[in-house]
Amino acid sequence: MPLYELTAHELHEKLKAREITAVELTQSMYHRIGAVEEQIDGYLTLTEEGALESAAVADEGFQRGDEMPPLAGIPIAIKDVICTKGVLTTCGSKILGNFVSPYDATVMTKLHQQGAVMLGKTNMDEFAMGSSTENSAYQTTRNPWNLETIPGGSSGGSSAVVAAGAAICSLGSDTGGSIRQPAALCGVVGMKPTYGRVSRFGLVAFASSLDQIGPFSKDVTDCALVLNAICGHDPMDSTSADVPVPDFTKCLINDLEGVKIGIPKEYFTAGIDSEIEESVRSAIAVLQGAGATIEEVSLPHTDYAMATYYIIAPAEASANLARYDGVRYGFRATNADELGDMYRQTRSQGFGEEVKRRIMLGTYALSSGYYDAYYLKAQQVRTLIKSDFDDAFEKVDVVVTPTSPTAAFKIGERTADPLQMYLSDVLTTPANLAGLPGISIPCGLTSDDLPIGLQILAAPFEEEKILRAAYTFEQNTDHHRKRPKLSSK
Amino acid sequence: MMLVDFSIDIPSGEQNMASKYETVIGLEIHAELSTNSKLFCNCEVKFGSAANTQTCPICLGMPGVLPVMNQRAVEYSTRAALGLNCKIASYSKFDRKNYFYPDLPKGYQISQYDLPLAYDGYVDYELDGETKRVRINRIHLEEDAGKLVHADVTGNPNQSYVDFNRSCVPLLEIVSEPDLRSPEEAIAYWRAVKEILEYVEISDCNMEEGSFRCDANISLRPVGSKELGTRTELKNKNSFQHVLTALEYEEKRQARILDEGGEVIQETVLFDINTGRTASMRSKEEAHDYRYFPEPDLVPFEVDAAEVERIRASLPELPAERRQRFVAEYGIPAYDAEFLTATRQMADFFDETAHLSGDPKASSNWIMGDLSGLLNNAGIEIQDTQVTPDHLSELIQLINDQIISGKIAKSVLPDVFETGNPPKQIVDEKGLSQISDASAIESIVDQVIKENPGPAQDYRDGTQKAIGFLVGQVMKATRGKANPQMVNQLLQQKLSG
Secondary structure (H helix, E strand, O other): OOHHHOOHHHHHHHHHOOOOOHHHHHHHHHHHHHHHHHHHOOEEEEOHHHHHHHHHHHHHHHHHOOOOOOOOOOEEEEEOOEOOOOOEOOOOOHHHOOOEOOOOOHHHHHHHHHOOEEEEEEOOOHHHOOOOOOOOOOOOOOEOOEOOEOOOOOOHHHHHHHHOOOOOEEEEEEOOOOOHHHHHHHOOEEEEOOOOOEOOOOEOOOOOOOOEEEEEEOOHHHHHHHHHHHEOOOOOOOOOOOOOOOOHHHHOOOOOOOOEEEEEHHHOOOOOOHHHHHHHHHHHHHHHHOOOEEEEEOOOOHHHHHHHHHHHHHHHHHHHHHHOOOOOOOOOOOOOOOHHHHHHHHHHHHOOHHHHHHHHHHHHHHOOOOOHHHHHHHHHHHHHHHHHHHHHHHHOOEEEEEOOOOOOOEOOOOOOOHHHHHHHHOOOHHHHHHOOOEEEEEEEEOOOOOEEEEEEEEOOOOHHHHHHHHHHHHHOOOHHHOOOOOOOO | OEEEOOOOOOOOOOOOHHHOEEEEEEEEEEEEOOOOEOOOOOOEOOOOOOOOOOOOOOOOOOOOOOOOOOHHHHHHHHHHHHHOOOEEOOEEOOEEEEOOOOOOOOOEEEEOOOOOOEEEEEEEEEEOOEEEEEEEEEEEEEEOOOEEEOHHHHOOOOOOEEEOOOOOOEEEEEEEOOOEOOHHHHHHHHHHHHHHHHHOOOOOOOOOOOOEEEEEEEEEEEOOOOOOOOOEEEEEEOOHHHHHHHHHHHHHHHHHHHHOOOOOOOEEEEEEOOOOEEEEEEOOOOOOOOOOEEOOOOOOEEOOHHHHHHHHHHOOOOHHHHHHHHHHHHOOOHHHHHHHOOOHHHHHHHHHHHHHHOOHHHHHHHHHHHHHHHHHHHOOOHHHOOOOHHHHHHHHHHHHOOOOOHHHHHHHHHHHHHHOOOHHHHHHHHOOOOEOOHHHHHHHHHHHHHHOHHHHHHHHOOOOOHHHHHHHHHHHHOOOOEOHHHHHHHHHHHHHO
16 A cells, blocks of 8 residues: 555654655655646645755654654645745745745644644645635645546645545644534544644634634544644643643543433435435444443524624635735735725735635624624624533533535635535634534445534534544445545646 | 825914813823733834834734734833722723824734723822822723834835734723813823833833823813813823923914804824924825724733732832821921932832931922933933932931031032942041040131131120121131031130120
C-alpha cells in the first residue's frame, strides 16, 4: 500500500521501526501531490523546503532512538486561515494576497513542537465564509470523489487533500460547520472541539465566539492524536479554557455498553436527502448493536439556529474584518485620492462578494436602532439553543445526526443562491452556537458514490464520549477505509 | 471633514452674559495609566521611542491576534476609581467601538460601553476658598490609538505616517456629570482629578506628552431652567489654559447665538490657539454610529470584593483628607494646607519636616516661602532638590535653639540647596553661630551705649522704640551673629539700671 494511503499512527510505527524516513515520506507526499493536485486544486501554497527541513529534524530524532511524539515526521496540511510564520497566509482572499505572517499561530507552535511536517496551506472559502470553497479568490477545489462536485467548505482544501492522499492529516476551522461539513462531503473524519479547547491565537478571526480549529484525518485514532497535540489552555487566548486535557487515545474503546445516544427528531425532517437519512439510520443501528441505548430527544429551538447564526457570525465578522483597510498590510487600491476613497476602493476590490454580503449583514445587525431587534435577540435565542442541548445531555451522552442534508453538490450549483448555500450548514451551526464539540465520520456512500457523514455531538469538554462512539462505529464498519478512485496523472 | 469658520468678533470689553444664562459643563478626562506594558500585549509603554519600535502583531492589529487583559491595568483603574470615590462594578465587560481611522489598527477600539468598571463617584475641589463637588458618572478602561504624523513632520502634504507606539496603551476615561458651572470650575475640577491620580500613582498625568487630556461639553441655559441646552464638544485638549480660553470663547459664542434667537448646533468644535477661536468640525456623516457590541475575545470579568478592599486599604491619604488633617493635626491655616498638598511629594515633604522639627508652622513657612522660591528659580520640583526634610528640620531647630537667627538661616538654605550639605555643617564651616555668650555681647552693648548717648537717653526718657536702633547697632557690630533677644535684654538692663 502506498505511504499516502496510511494513517498517522501506522506511519509512526514505520518511522519508529525505521522502515521509512520522514524525508522519504515527505518526498512521497509531494510526489502524490504532484500526481493529483492538478485535479483537486486543494493547496494554495506548498512549503516543500521547510517540510523537508522539518522531516530531516524528525529523522535525526528517530535515528538517535529518541522517544518521538506521535506526529513527528507526519505530513500535515494547514488551512490558509491559520497564521504560519514566514509563509503566505491569504485566507483565500485577495485582500491578504501578499500577507506573510510575522508569527506562528499557537497550534502551529504546538505542531512544530511535535515535529510535524507542514506540507502547505490549503484552499478555503474567503475568510472561511462559505460551504463549498467556491468563494476562494484563487481557485476552485474539487471533491476527489467526483471532480465535478464541490468538496464542501469552508475548509474544502483541507478535507480534499486528506481524501485524495495529498496529506496524512490537516487542520481546518469550524465556525458553522466548516470542518464537519467538508469532512462529510469528502468521506474523511473531521472534528470541531469544544469552543475554548484549542487556542484561537493565530486563527484569523471570522466570528470570534464561534470559531474553533480542529483536525481532518482518515480515522478516529489520528483525530485523537492531532487533538492531543493541539488542545490546551493558551495564555494568549483569553477564551481558551483552563481545563485539563485528557489523553484522547485512552477513550478509543470498541464498546458502547451503557452509553446513551440521543436522536434529535428536529434533525430528521424535510430537506434531508433520503439516502442520507437511510445511511444515518443504519449507522445508529450499528451503534445500538455495539451496546448503546437509543432514545429520541428534542432540541426545540433548532429551527432558529440558522437565522441566529446569520446574525451573530456576520456581526462579529463585520468588526473582525475592519482591520483589512489597506493601511498597514495586504492589498491597497491604488486609484484612490483621499483616505475615505482609499478605504472604499481597497475593500470593494479586495473582498469577494460573499464576504461583502456578510459585512453588510453584520453592520446592519449592529446598527443603532437595529441592535436590540437583531443582535441582542440573536444572543437570547443562542442561549435557548444552548439550553436545549443542556437539557438533552442531562438524558443522553451523545447526540447523533446527519452532518449535511445532502451529499456533495455540483460546482456552481448553489453559487447564485446564497440562501440555498447557507442551508448546507443547517445541521452543523447549532453546535457552534452552543460551543459543543462535534465530529463527522464517514458512514456510507450515496448511489452516486458520494460520501455521507455521521455527526456526533456531546456536551462541552466531553470529546472523549464522541471519540469513543466514533471509534466503535469505525471498528464495526469499513466506511472509513473507502477511498476515491482518483486517476493519478 | 471640513472646517467651517463660524468665529464671531467679541469685543474684549464686552460684558459677560452669564447673568442671563447658566453655563453647564461636563468633562471627559482621559488619563494614560503608567503600567509597564500595554493593555492587551506585552509591549513596553515608553514615551519618546522611535516610531513603531514599541509594537508587536497584537497592537498592530495583525490578522489572527487576540487581546489579553493586563491585570495591572485593572488594578490601577480600581485604585483611581476608589480615589475618585466611585463604586466598583462587581461585573464588567469590554465592548468593541467600531470606526475607521488609520491610527486605529483593528478598525475598532476595545472600550467599555454599558458595563464600565466604576460608576457613581464624586470629586470635591476648592475654588475661591469654597469647596465644591462634581459627581462622576462613570470610569471606564479602553485602549489608546496610535498617532498620525502629518505634513508638518513628513514635509509632504500628500503623505502621512502612523506611529503605533501609543496604540493599545491603557487609557482611563473619567466622565463627569454636567455639574460644572463655569470654565474656572472646569479647570479647578480637572486639576483636582490630576492631583488625585498623581496621589494614587496610576498615571504620570504628563500633559505635554499627551498622557492626560480631556474633552469638554459645554451648553448654556436660561438661569432657572432645569433643561439642558444644546451642547458643543471640544476635543482632546491637553492644556489647562487652552481649555479655559476655549470654554470662555464657546460660552460667549453660544450666548451670542441665543441672544440673537438662534439655535446652537450640537457638534464638535475645534479650538485654534493662534486665533483664540473655535470652528466647527462637521464630519460628513452627521452622527457616528459606533455599533458597540460585546468584545467576544475577552471574557467579562468580576472584580473580587476582597481585592477591592485590599486596594482601598493600600491607597495613600488623598489630598482632601490630607488638607483636613494638616489643619487639625498641625494647626496650620487652611491656605497653607491647600498649598502644601498641591503635590503628593510636597505634602510628604511637609509632613516629614513638621514631624522631625516639631514646628509645623515654621516648616510650612519655610516650604511655602524660601524653599518654593529656590525651586521656582531653578525650575524644579520638590522631589528633585537636594534639600531633604532632615535638612529643613535641622535648620528650624538651629533657629529654635538660638544657634542662628532667622536671618542667617535664610542665607544658609540656598547653600543647602546648592551643595546638599546639612545646615549645621554649613553654619559651623562658615562660623555663623550666634554669639550667645553674655560677656562677649555685654562689652559690645556697653560700647554701643557709649557711642550713642542720644538714643540711649531717649529710651531712658521713655521712648521705647529707641531701643530698636540700639539693637540694630549691636547686630551690626557683631555682623548679625549676636542673639537678638539677649541683646535686647542686656540693653534694657543697662539702660534702666
